[in-house]
Amino acid sequence: MSLIFSRQCEYALQAVLYMSAQPEKRFTNIVEMSDRLGIPMPFLGKTLQLLVQKKILQSQKGPKGGFKLAKVADEIALFHVVDAIDGTEFLTSCVLGFPECSSKNPCPMHSEWGRLRDRVYQMLANKTIADISKEISGSRQLRTKLKLV
């Protein structure tokens, strides 16, 4: 199964996007998010705890508690979320799996793959949650998809 992000990372991205579409001060709880996004509730809890530890989210216990962004949305790049969950190994590891592959000792795909990987990184690093949030609020279709009102 070749994929890009782990499932947990997809969940994290979806949840962060969902929260970014909520009013600034509101704490959104896991029940609501797991329900709307179709993500297993306890697993989503674990996942968001990781983002709290990495200071991407802020949490509050008790009634009216839940999670919200710890910074303004345009200071959170997609890359921050990906890094928090999946790490950055994909930026350095060899496509072909050669352990000794490096720029000084490149595998046959090294430079060509490097250019593509850089583009992926650029996209993740430049695109902020705010950028995407704007697209969402500008499109009725996207709001529907994300089950937003």
Added chain:
Amino acid sequence: MSLIFSRQCEYALQAVLYMSAQPEKRFTNIVEMSDRLGIPMPFLGKTLQLLVQKKILQSQKGPKGGFKLAKVADEIALFHVVDAIDGTEFLTSCVLGFPECSSKNPCPMHSEWGRLRDRVYQMLANKTIADISKEISGSRQLRTKLKLV
């Protein structure tokens, strides 16, 4: 863990590359390949069997038996190997993991990610085993890496 190809797929690519650097008619056995490439022997066996079923490799039992390419190296694109092991789900599935994401119902990343994914596909589909094999034989360093003589 965000990666591109499964470990098994990496093994398959490495082994195919190794075989492409061998004389045309020679069958290379698993003992030699697992040894040189540092891949667990029985698992490599399973893996190469898959490639035989997909007509990418040809196998022969008994002494002097082993595996070799089933076609000439410039008719085997990297994509064929990847498809045989990991499948093509990564070409169609949503980066953010939204199940309903499609071109008619795109997620916020859909088009931007689509362009990158196309580049990955182009690279895999255009690059043949022969191309890489040429690079290898042209570079002493690469031959050493692949433990070729």
Added chain:
DNA sequence: CATATATCAGACCTTTCCATCTGAAAATAG
């Protein structure tokens, strides 16, 4: 203060992927 509602922490179960083991079947060499 008491109660209800939420996250938090840790143990646990399940599934998938990676890897091993065993014996059979086929092909070569003597």
Added chain:
DNA sequence: CTATTTTCAGATGGAAAGGTCTGATATATG
């Protein structure tokens, strides 16, 4: 034909990712 060398096929074991459960802890509200 026999012995050896290889792949082939299926069952089994182990590790990691995905997912669940339980109880503890904090907080808002009446």
